Amino acid sequence: MSAFQYAVSDTMVLAKRSLKRIPRQPDLLVGFTIQPIMFVLLFVYVFGGAIDTGPLDYVDFLIPGIIVQSMVFGGFVTALGLAEDLKKGLIDRFRSLPMWGPAVISGRILADVGTNVIQLVIMFTVGIIAGFRFDASAWEIVAGIALLLLIGYAFSWVFAFIGLSASSPEASNAYGFTILFPLTFISSAFVPPETMPDWLQPIAEHNPFTAMVDAARALFVGTPAGNSIWLAVLWSFVIIAVFSVLSVWRYRRAVGR
Amino acid sequence: MADSAVAVETQGLRKSYGDVQALRGVDLRVDAGMVFGLLGPNGAGKTTAVRILTTLLQPDEGTASVAGFDVAREPAQVRQHIGLAGQYAAVDENLTGFENLEMVGRLYHRGRRASQERANELLADFELDEAGGRLVRTYSGGMRRRLDLAAALVARPPVLFLDEPTTGLDIRSRIGLWDAMEALVAGGTTVLLTTQYLDEADRLADRIAVIDRGLVIAEGTPDDLKARVGGDRLEIHLCDGRRGEEAIPVLAPIASEPPSADNGVVSVPLHERSGAIAEAVRRLDDAGITIDDIAVRRPTLDDVFLRLTGRATEQEEEAEEVEAR
Numbered sequence: 001m002s003a004f005q006y007a008v009s010d011t012m013v014l015a016k017r018s019l020k021r022i023p024r025q026p027d028l029l030v031g032f033t034i035q036p037i038m039f040v041l042l043f044v045y046v047f048g049g050a051i052d053t054g055p056l057d058y059v060d061f062l063i064p065g066i067i068v069q070s071m072v073f074g075g076f077v078t079a080l081g082l083a084e085d086l087k088k089g090l091i092d093r094f095r096s097l098p099m100w101g102p103a104v105i106s107g108r109i110l111a112d113v114g115t116n117v118i119q120l121v122i123m124f125t126v127g128i129i130a131g132f133r134f135d136a137s138a139w140e141i142v143a144g145i146a147l148l149l150l151i152g153y154a155f156s157w158v159f160a161f162i163g164l165s166a167s168s169p170e171a172s173n174a175y176g177f178t179i180l181f182p183l184t185f186i187s188s189a190f191v192p193p194e195t196m197p198d199w200l201q202p203i204a205e206h207n208p209f210t211a212m213v214d215a216a217r218a219l220f221v222g223t224p225a226g227n228s229i230w231l232a233v234l235w236s237f238v239i240i241a242v243f244s245v246l247s248v249w250r251y252r253r254a255v256g257r
Numbered sequence: 258m259a260d261s262a263v264a265v266e267t268q269g270l271r272k273s274y275g276d277v278q279a280l281r282g283v284d285l286r287v288d289a290g291m292v293f294g295l296l297g298p299n300g301a302g303k304t305t306a307v308r309i310l311t312t313l314l315q316p317d318e319g320t321a322s323v324a325g326f327d328v329a330r331e332p333a334q335v336r337q338h339i340g341l342a343g344q345y346a347a348v349d350e351n352l353t354g355f356e357n358l359e360m361v362g363r364l365y366h367r368g369r370r371a372s373q374e375r376a377n378e379l380l381a382d383f384e385l386d387e388a389g390g391r392l393v394r395t396y397s398g399g400m401r402r403r404l405d406l407a408a409a410l411v412a413r414p415p416v417l418f419l420d421e422p423t424t425g426l427d428i429r430s431r432i433g434l435w436d437a438m439e440a441l442v443a444g445g446t447t448v449l450l451t452t453q454y455l456d457e458a459d460r461l462a463d464r465i466a467v468i469d470r471g472l473v474i475a476e477g478t479p480d481d482l483k484a485r486v487g488g489d490r491l492e493i494h495l496c497d498g499r500r501g502e503e504a505i506p507v508l509a510p511i512a513s514e515p516p517s518a519d520n521g522v523v524s525v526p527l528h529e530r531s532g533a534i535a536e537a538v539r540r541l542d543d544a545g546i547t548i549d550d551i552a553v554r555r556p557t558l559d560d561v562f563l564r565l566t567g568r569a570t571e572q573e574e575e576a577e578e579v580e581a582r
Contacts, residue, residue, distance in 0.1 A: 006366060013363045021351035024392060089347035093408065096311045098336040099364040255313065 007100040014094075014107025018081055019114055028077060036070050036119055037126050043190065044130045051191050056221065060135070063127040064144075064216035065189030068209065070123060071148050072184060074116040075156035078108040079163035079172040086254055087168060095255060105247060109156045116152040120145065135222045144219030147232060151212050154236040157243035164250035189213045208235040264289040264416050264447035265310060269319035272305050279305040281471035282319070287449055287464075289415070292442050294462030295451040298566065302471040303451035304344075307420045310449070311341045324416050340409030344421040348404050350394040354385050357393060358408055365412045372411075379407040383437060399430025406437060417441070419450045423457060435460060455562055469566045486556040486564050488513065491525040491533050493541070494550040507544045511536050527553070 022028045043066060048058035085091045085104070094104050124132075134141055159176060166172035186200065187193070187209035193201050204210055208231075215232035218225035265287035272280040280302045287293040295303050308314040310323055312332040321328045324338035348357045355376050362372025380389040383403040393401060402422060409417060419438070423431040431454075438461055442448055452458050458465050459479050467475040467482070475482060491508075495501060501518030508516045508525050511533060516525040527533050530553050541548055 009366070010364060013360055017349065017352065017356075017360055020356070021349075024351050088350075089343055090349060092308075092313055092343065093341065093347040093361075094364070095313050096336060096339065096341040097361065097364045098333060098366070 003100075007103065007106075010100045010103035011106045011110055014103050015110040015114065018077065018108050018111035021081070022077070022115065031076075032115060032119060033122060036066075036123050039066055039070075040123060040126045040130060047190070052195070053192060056223065057131065059127065059131045060133065060221045061192075061217070062190065063123070063132040064220050065187075065213045067120065067123050067127075067148060068151060068213045068216050069184045069189055070119050071116055071152035072155045072180065072209070073176070074119055074152045075109075075112045075159035076173070076176050077115065077159075078112055078156050079159035079166070079176055080169050081108055082160060082163035083166050083169040083172040086164070091255055102248075105160055105251065108160065109153065112156040113149060113153060116149060120148060134220055136220055140219045140222075144216055147212075147215060147219065147229070147236075150233070150236045154239040154243070157240055157247055160247040161243050161250055164247055164254050183207060184209050187213055188217075208232075208239075211235055262289055263287070263322075263325075264291070265293070265321075265323050265449055267306070267310070267319060267321040270306065270309060270316050270321055271318040272302075272309065272314065272316050278471050280309075280316070283468070283471070283473055285466060285473070287447060289447050290445050291463045292448045292450060292461050294458035294465040295449065295468055296453070296455065296458045296465050296562070297451075297468035298453055301468045303453075303468060304420055305471075306468070307341075307343075307418050307449070307451055311339055311418055312336055337412075338415055340412065340414035340417045342402075342406045342409035342417070342419050342422055344424045348393050348401060348408060351392060353390050353392055354380060354396070354400075354404050355389040357404060358411060361408045361411045367412070375411055379410060382440075383407045397430070399426055399433055402426060402430065402434055403437060406434065410441070414446070416447045416449070419448060421451055421453065423452070423454065431457070467562065467565055475561070475565050482561045483556045486560045487526060488556075489527045489530045489533075490554045490556075491523075491527055491537055492552055492554050493523045493525070493537060493548060495521040495523065496547040496549045497521065500546050503544070504541060504546050507540050507546070508537060511540070 022032060040063070043062050044059050048062070051058055051061075053061040082105070085094075091104060095101065136144070158180075159172075162175050163172045166175055186196075186204050187207045188204065189209060193204035193210065196204055211228045211231035212235065214223070214228035215225065217223045218228060263286060265285060267283055267285045270280050270283040271278070283302070283306060285293075285295075285306075295306065297303050305314065309316050310321055310328060312328050312335050315329060323335045326334040326338070328335050349360070352360065355373075358376035358379055359369075359372045362375050363369065367375065377386070377389070380386045383406065385400060385403060385407070388396060388400060393404065396404065406419070406422065409419075422438070423434050426434065435457070438448070438450075442461070448461075450458070450461060462479065464478055465476070465482060466473045475485065477485075493504070493508075495504060498521030501521050501523055504523045505516050505518055508523065511527070512525045513528045514526040516523055518524075525533075525537065533553060534551055537551065538548065
């Protein structure tokens with residue numbers, strides 16, 4: 001086999017390993033299935049009636065936003081997993097094997113792409129049951145799904161960095177949720193930014209999540225795209241560029257002692 | 258392999274973490290097929306040495322080769338020839354024992370079928386076949402270590418590194434693991450074992466290097482090292498504790514150095530252990546001194562270790578005190 005085939009096969013072996021743990025850890029399983037369903041239902045039926053989204057039904061407004069949020073957090077298993085592997089010495093075992101080294105990270109990230117696909121299916125299904133309807137051409141929907149997976153991939157790198165930097169799996173969980181969770185709310189994901197206080201609106205409007213959510217909304221329900229699609233793609237690539245470099249740097253540092 | 262007779266060789270290995278010098282110039286040579294014990298207290302530099310030899314860490318200075326390959330220049334070849342089992346029991350808790358071993362086999366780029374067969378073989382060898390289908394998080398500490406050791410053996414590596422394989426285990430699990438390691442060694446694998454347990458090194462190792470504060474302070478066979486503390490001693494417990502002084506001149510002719518007595522326990526350094534007990538019994542009997550218990554004592558590695566590192570510690574502390582004044 002060539003070096004490239006080894007890289008692919010090592011990545012697959014480690015991705016399979018990451019996926020196997022999900023059904024075996026009840027908290028992860030709930031995080032991937034019940035939680036997104038619960039969020040969709042809570043927002044549609046509890047908050048939905050109180051939020052004015054103009055001509056768009058709230059469920060049509062919400063689903064693209066909440067799916068972007070779930071893509072963003074899809075990578076948190078990576079953070080937990082990497083932090084745990086470092087703490088427990090598994091990374092040392094992998095590094096002493098004649099495998100392709102970066103597979104430790106690429107395997108995790110491939111597994112994230114897999115779980116993100118599953119999440120997409122679950123959330124669109126629940127959304128459609130709750131009344132969501134696509135209002136776009138087939139290629140727009142495909143482009144939208146590709147964009148969601150790109151966003152998920154970008155944030156897997158963010159979580160890889162968090163996992164490699166945190167002192168423990170618990171800490172990486174805390175960082176992820178205290179920094180990123182509020183950021184996803186100060187965006188156009190759940191409410192129109194125009195309804196926020198004046199001082200908060202500029203933050204929401206320039207938040208990369210807003211560009212990502214607006215892009216998803218444009219591609220799925222036909223709202224005006226503006227330049228949100230290109231911005232979302234650009235942001236994703238910037239995040240990938242910055243956080244892949246940071247992650248590899250942290251990885252080298254974490255293992256070089 | 259460049260030189261198949263030497264499995265591990267290091268020259269002038271140095272490594273610092275900031276101000277802390279973990280290794281201060283370590284030279285080691287482990288012949289193929291040997292069990293080599295690297296013995297030292299916590300923080301002596303054992304783990305750093307193993308991490309350099311297993312390509313996990315780059316040395317600041319010096320060279321090291323494993324199975325004939327340079328660890329810095331040919332890490333990929335080194336990794337093909339080594340197995341590593343460590344004090345952390347590096348196995349995935351959310352996989353079964355079988356899945357762990359299969360995964361390692363796949364990462365050595367063995368085929369699926371071959372990896373699975375090898376996994377089953379190892380589970381049987383390490384008496385984990387019944388637990389093989391269970392998640393590792395349900396395993397006991399001893400089972401995890403056995404699985405960790407099995408994982409290190411997946412590719413039948415010619416050189417095996419065991420970094421404190423029994424640290425933190427209860428005595429029963431330790432003995433179980435020792436049995437497993439002894440079986441392994443009988444198969445001709447070269448083993449570099451680090452340990453802070455002297456009985457472990459004594460039982461398993463052919464040669465021992467004592468390492469303290471980043472330096473090898475003594476090296477030899479377990480018997481060599483014990484001999485450095487002094488040879489065998491005859492230890493005699495007298496029935497009457499007051500007659501110790503009386504026994505000293507009686508036993509002096511068979512002693513290599515003057516015997517000593519303490520509360521009815523007489524200690525006699527020996528030239529030659531064979532026949533010593535019979536001779537001592539005869540002499541004491543002739544003198545009318547009755548014996549409660551008599552035995553030849555070999556110095557333990559504990560004695561060696563305390564003598565070697567204990568003295569070093571004292572000297573260094575004295576030096577620091579002098580500087581402080």
